Amino acid sequence: MTLEEFNALPEAAARDRLVTCLDVGRWVDTVLEGRPYADTGALLAVGRNAAELDEAELEAALARHPRIGEKAGARHDAAFSDSEQSGVDRDDASVADRLVAGNRAYEERFDRVFLIRAAGRDADQILAELERRLGNDDATERAETVEQLRQIALLRLEQVVT
Secondary structure, three states: OOHHHHHHOOHHHHHHHHHOOOOOHHHHHHHHHOOOOOOHHHHHHHHHHOOOOOHHHHHHHHHOOOOOOOOOOOOOOHHHHHHHOOOOOOOOHHHHHHHHHHHHHHHHHHOOOOOOOOOOOOHHHHHHHHHHHOOOOHHHHHHHHHHHHHHHHHHHHHHHOO
16 A cells, blocks of 8 residues: 555544554544645654553553564454564574563563564564563663554554555
8 A cells, every 4th residue: 555545545444554553542543633644754753753652552552462472363463463573483492482481571570561673673682672671660661662662653654555
């Protein structure tokens, strides 16, 4: 789909596309209200600026993402998630064990799923970030999680219109 086609989509169809980028109603509404976009840069700027999340929005957005290393399920955006996590070899038992342990430790520490922009990263890079982020205080980690969601949303938004 081109940007022009996105601009011309009926609102419901455009909304369906945007929810797969970031499942936050306020964010979707803000991006929709900006149509028509003159170029992709303008679209991404609106998406970036609207991606500050309150606690309820953060929780809703995270619910659409599987744990790193797990196959996306029905409630996840499987096509995006599987592609983004393609650098993680789920068949490597050592990687799988380390991800299970890391995800468990993260969830115990922060009470939410570990989220990272996995696109372009391999398992070792993801695991290194997971271990580093386990040392964050709550406020720092919340900010990093929101930033990762923003990066994922923008990557997906760009894919929607290219």
